[in-house]
Amino acid sequence: xxxxxxxxxxxxxxxxxxxxxxxxxxxxxxxxxxxxxxxxxxxxxxxxxxxxxxxxxxxxxxxxxxxxxxxxxxxxxxxxxxxxxxxxxxxxxxxxxxxxxxxxxxxxxxxxxxxxxxxxxxxxxxxxxxxxxxxxxxxxxxxxxxxxxxxxxxxxxxxxxxxxxxxxxxxxxxxxxxxxxxxxxxxxxxxxxxxxxxxxxxxxxx
Amino acid sequence: xxxxxxxxxxxxxxxxxxxxxxxxxxxxxxxxxxxxxxxxxxxxxxxxxxxxxxxxxxxxxxxxxxxxxxxxxxxxxxxxxxxxxxxxxxxxxxxxxxxxxxxxxxxxxxxxxxxxxxxxxxxxxxxxxxxxxxxxxxxxxxxxxxxxxxxxxxxxxxxx
Numbered sequence: 116x117x118x119x120x121x122x123x124x125x126x127x128x129x130x131x132x133x134x135x136x137x138x139x140x141x142x143x144x145x146x147x148x149x150x151x152x153x154x155x156x157x158x159x160x161x162x163x164x165x166x167x168x169x170x171x172x173x174x175x176x177x178x179x180x181x182x183x184x185x186x187x188x189x190x191x192x193x194x195x196x197x198x199x200x201x202x203x204x205x206x207x208x209x210x211x212x213x214x215x216x217x218x219x220x221x222x223x224x225x226x227x228x229x230x231x232x233x234x235x236x237x238x239x240x241x242x243x244x245x246x247x248x249x250x251x252x253x254x255x256x257x258x259x260x261x262x263x264x265x266x267x268x269x270x271x272x273x274x275x276x277x278x279x280x281x282x283x284x285x286x287x288x289x290x291x292x293x294x295x296x297x298x299x300x301x302x303x304x305x306x307x308x309x310x311x312x313x314x315x316x317x318x319x320x321x
Numbered sequence: 322x323x324x325x326x327x328x329x330x331x332x333x334x335x336x337x338x339x340x341x342x343x344x345x346x347x348x349x350x351x352x353x354x355x356x357x358x359x360x361x362x363x364x365x366x367x368x369x370x371x372x373x374x375x376x377x378x379x380x381x382x383x384x385x386x387x388x389x390x391x392x393x394x395x396x397x398x399x400x401x402x403x404x405x406x407x408x409x410x411x412x413x414x415x416x417x418x419x420x421x422x423x424x425x426x427x428x429x430x431x432x433x434x435x436x437x438x439x440x441x442x443x444x445x446x447x448x449x450x451x452x453x454x455x456x457x458x459x460x461x462x463x464x465x466x467x468x469x470x471x472x473x474x475x476x477x478x479x480x481x
Contacts, residue, residue: 130342131338131341131342131345134342134346134349135345137349138345138348138349138352141349141352141353141356142352144356145352145355145356150377150378150384150440150468150470151376151377151378151470151471151473152372152375152378152440152469152470152471153372153376153468153469153471154376154378154438154466154467154468155467155468156465156466156467157456157459157460157464157465157466157467158460159460159463159465160461183480194476194477194480195477242449243449244448244449244450244453245449246449247445247446247449248370248443248444248445248446248447248448248449248452249370249371249445249479249480250479250480251449251452252371252372252469252471252476252479253370253371253372253476253477253479253480255469256372256373256374256471256476257476259374260373260374260476263374279374282376283376283377286377287377288379288380317453
């Protein structure tokens with residue numbers, strides 16, 4: 116004879132199993148990813164076309180053709196040598212800068228036929244329309260790396276920590292405003308020492 | 322007076338597992354809240370190139386995404402194999418980029434509209450012509466802050 120009174124209790128022992136199942140599903144589907152990449156700034160389109168005359172020796176031309184080959188300063192170059200060549204060019208300090216002073220922190224060769232001062236040195240990048248994007252990114256990466264290498268060196272000398280770490284902390288939204296205010300002048304000082312003058316010409320179409 | 326009776330010797334008492342579901346539920350809710358479901362499905366091949374000098378791109382609400390690359394396998398019959406741009410959930414032409422960026426910018430909160438970054442998620446095999454065209458369009462609408470989204474790794478791996 117069946118017992119009456121009170122609904123029979125449901126066995127809750129398998130609740131944990133069900134919860135585990137859901138948990139594992141969400142564990143698998145979760146991607147706590149933050150995208151990262153190369154930050155670049157495009158030139159505004161409505162710049163008045165003032166012809167700034169830049170001496171040829173202050174321009175470091177990098178060309179990438181449709182076969183993904185590099186032509187640096189009219190010479191064929193392998194990608195692995197690009198960073199060192201860019202560093203050598205930027206850090207040359209063979210003359211006087213925009214305000215007429217010598218580059219006292221440069222450690223380059225002071226070759227008079229290469230760049231005068233880091234704040235005058237311009238890297239010009241031109242690529243073909245058929246250049247592969249991956250090559251372009253690799254070239255960009257090497258050029259940014261050259262700037263970062265020099266900036267790190269100076270930041271290490273002046274503030275005892277690499278520039279890239281300071282910049283990452285400055286850009287991190289979790290950093291408090293007080294720390295940011297403290298970092299900002301330091302970053303600006305380093306950036307003024309080696310300003311990133313990377314100009315990109317319109318690609319050749321053929 | 323044996324208030325403190327000696328425990329009966331024998332096996333160790335079993336640990337109660339009654340709170341196990343609670344713990345698991347707690348974890349479950351944590352992962353449920355942090356999970357972000359992908360909001361747009363990729364219609365292009367998107368193997369990002371490698372770079373080492375990268376900066377983090379956080380705060381998703383300040384980013385406008387533009388995808389480009391060859392159409393995925395299942396779209397190749399209809400759209401061919403030449404590289405295409407994907408905006409939101411559909412293929413688009415270069416001329417649509419400017420309007421898209423403006424529309425996305427208008428959707429954002431006002432204080433964010435000046436600090437937006439455009440993330441270009443472009444497949445490794447794409448030709449630079451398409452990217453130059455996109456960049457030209459972005460310059461037209463004054464969306465000058467861009468980010469070439471990459472994977473972190475040695476840049477020389479791109480050349481293989």
